[in-house]
Amino acid sequence: MKGANNKKFIPNLSYDCVIFGFNGEKLKILILEYHNTGLFALPGGYIKKEESLQEAVNKGVEERTGLKDVFLDQFQTFGKLNRTDPDATRSILQAKNKDLNEKQWMMERFITVGHYALINYENVNPKPDNLSDSIAWYDIKNVPQLMMDHNEIVDKALEVLRNNISEKLIGMNLLPAKFTMKQLQQVFEAILDETLRRTSFQRKMLSMDILERHEKLFEGKAHKAPYLYSFK
Amino acid sequence: MKGANNKKFIPNLSYDCVIFGFNGEKLKILILEYHNTGLFALPGGYIKKEESLQEAVNKGVEERTGLKDVFLDQFQTFGKLNRTDPDATRSILQAKNKDLNEKQWMMERFITVGHYALINYENVNPKPDNLSDSIAWYDIKNVPQLMMDHNEIVDKALEVLRNNISEKLIGMNLLPAKFTMKQLQQVFEAILDETLRRTSFQRKMLSMDILERHEKLFEGKAHKAPYLYSFK
DNA sequence: TTCTTATTGTCTCACATTATAACAATATTC
DNA sequence: GAATATTGTTATAATGTGAGACAATAAGAA
Numbered sequence: 001m002k003g004a005n006n007k008k009f010i011p012n013l014s015y016d017c018v019i020f021g022f023n024g025e026k027l028k029i030l031i032l033e034y035h036n037t038g039l040f041a042l043p044g045g046y047i048k049k050e051e052s053l054q055e056a057v058n059k060g061v062e063e064r065t066g067l068k069d070v071f072l073d074q075f076q077t078f079g080k081l082n083r084t085d086p087d088a089t090r091s092i093l094q095a096k097n098k099d100l101n102e103k104q105w106m107m108e109r110f111i112t113v114g115h116y117a118l119i120n121y122e123n124v125n126p127k128p129d130n131l132s133d134s135i136a137w138y139d140i141k142n143v144p145q146l147m148m149d150h151n152e153i154v155d156k157a158l159e160v161l162r163n164n165i166s167e168k169l170i171g172m173n174l175l176p177a178k179f180t181m182k183q184l185q186q187v188f189e190a191i192l193d194e195t196l197r198r199t200s201f202q203r204k205m206l207s208m209d210i211l212e213r214h215e216k217l218f219e220g221k222a223h224k225a226p227y228l229y230s231f232k
Numbered sequence: 233m234k235g236a237n238n239k240k241f242i243p244n245l246s247y248d249c250v251i252f253g254f255n256g257e258k259l260k261i262l263i264l265e266y267h268n269t270g271l272f273a274l275p276g277g278y279i280k281k282e283e284s285l286q287e288a289v290n291k292g293v294e295e296r297t298g299l300k301d302v303f304l305d306q307f308q309t310f311g312k313l314n315r316t317d318p319d320a321t322r323s324i325l326q327a328k329n330k331d332l333n334e335k336q337w338m339m340e341r342f343i344t345v346g347h348y349a350l351i352n353y354e355n356v357n358p359k360p361d362n363l364s365d366s367i368a369w370y371d372i373k374n375v376p377q378l379m380m381d382h383n384e385i386v387d388k389a390l391e392v393l394r395n396n397i398s399e400k401l402i403g404m405n406l407l408p409a410k411f412t413m414k415q416l417q418q419v420f421e422a423i424l425d426e427t428l429r430r431t432s433f434q435r436k437m438l439s440m441d442i443l444e445r446h447e448k449l450f451e452g453k454a455h456k457a458p459y460l461y462s463f464k
Numbered sequence: 465t466t467c468t469t470a471t472t473g474t475c476t477c478a479c480a481t482t483a484t485a486a487c488a489a490t491a492t493t494c
Numbered sequence: 495g496a497a498t499a500t501t502g503t504t505a506t507a508a509t510g511t512g513a514g515a516c517a518a519t520a521a522g523a524a
Contacts, residue, residue: 010245011243052312053309053343077285077309079345081282081284111245111285113309199475203510220520222520222523223472223519223520224473224518225471225520226472226473412501431483431484431485431503432482435482435503436482450491451491452492453491454492454493454498454499454500455498455499455500456490456499457490457500457501458501459501
């Protein structure tokens with residue numbers, strides 16, 4: 001006998017999301033830790049039969065971050081036969097005293113659609129899902145071992161993010177509305193994991209004609225105040 | 233009562249494939265026409281429960297083209313709620329006198345994983361699938377109206393192909409093993425849909441250090457014979 | 465007030481890359 | 495052997511980028 005959830009979701013299909021944030025210095029991602037199992041995983045979920053894939057992912061990201069209308073990019077679907085791990089799923093469910101019979105469908109083979117999200121780190125208060133104890137920011141250079149193929153998903157997300165860095169939407173979604181040239185450069189450096197030349201970077205950004213210059217930012221520091229910029 | 237197929241495949245999930253070929257002049261794709269319906273569609277299919285996504289797509293492309301180990305790139309998963317069209321599917325099945333009861337699962341909502349393939353146009357003899365009358369090459373600039381969201385899938389495939397054109401694998405899979413610089417340029421021009429400067433193109437290709445120069449090709453024309461190249 | 469300090473905005477110069485044009489090389493035909 | 499069409503290479507100008515220098519300036523110190 002299978003439970004109600006079996007009718008609610010599309011079987012054998014899930015989504016996972018690498019949620020990137022920038023704390024002003026380093027690039028981070030959100031990772032869940034499941035109750036009493038020592039298992040870490042990406043935020044993710046299932047797609048209801050009467051909702052679009054994008055709706056499902058949007059809703060999932062909103063539940064973890066509280067943010068609506070987040071920048072989302074779907075980058076790859078992972079469909080290896082043995083990518084999922086029924087034993088791990090079972091222990092996660094057992095640790096929460098779930099009825100395994102009702103959750104039998106979760107132990108089947110799953111194909112997952114990988115997404116990444118870019119969010120403004122500032123006013124986010126991440127919330128764990130109903131199977132996990134905690135959700136926390138991890139430095140992208142210090143991601144723990146994750147369940148199943150989730151490390152591979154993170155690596156691919158970062159690769160795609162690096163390839164798309166020239167799009168203004170990337171920076172726009174990791175920074176506040178107004179930012180200094182230095183902050184923008186720090187975002188690029190965090191994503192690319194390399195230091196950039198200040199003068200070349202500034203010249204390039206200005207020549208792209210995507211920035212609007214605003215008033216100066218007086219930080220109370222003993223040096224010339226930088227201009228604030230926003231994306232056009 | 234549902235038929236055997238319902239147990240064989242992952243429900244609600246399919247793949248579609250934009251199969252690109254280059255006839256020496258123009259970029260083309262393979263399109264199926266279903267029996268007695270006037271409906272056109274991309275080659276595609278379903279994923280068996282005990283095979284990987286990639287295996288399924290490889291097998292599907294092999295069935296249509298006879299070619300094994302084709303270059304395949306998975307570029308996007310399409311998950312809108314109403315992207316599929318049960319009425320169209322029904323009429324395709326009816327035109328082939330299929331038992332609709334047994335094929336009920338095919339009328340459900342489907343999420344599809346979009347791929348594109350690059351194949352050497354020369355020695356391919358495309359074969360229609362068991363629901364279609366014909367499979368034929370269509371100029372990429374002259375694609376007919378397709379079922380469901382398949383035109384959108386084609387557009388996206390072309391966009392991704394253009395973005396990936398600098399990878400040597402692109403040209404390698406659309407040309408014979410040995411080719412002239414002019415042929416290579418024609419592939420680029422067909423994909424990008426713009427004319428390129430001969431000298432710049434040649435210098436760029438040679439500087440990338442991906443080509444090996446072989447003997448000259450004597451075509452019996454009244455001008456200097458071009459060198460043949462292959463990818464390293 | 466004036467000087468110092470740290471950082472920013474801009475400029476310069478050298479160098480690399482690319483666009484554009486010109487020219488030389490060469491299979492074949494006449 | 496000259497004419498023709500196309501290819502391979504070189505020359506020159508325009509553009510883009512790396513590296514450094516320098517001037518501007520907000521705040522603190524003298």
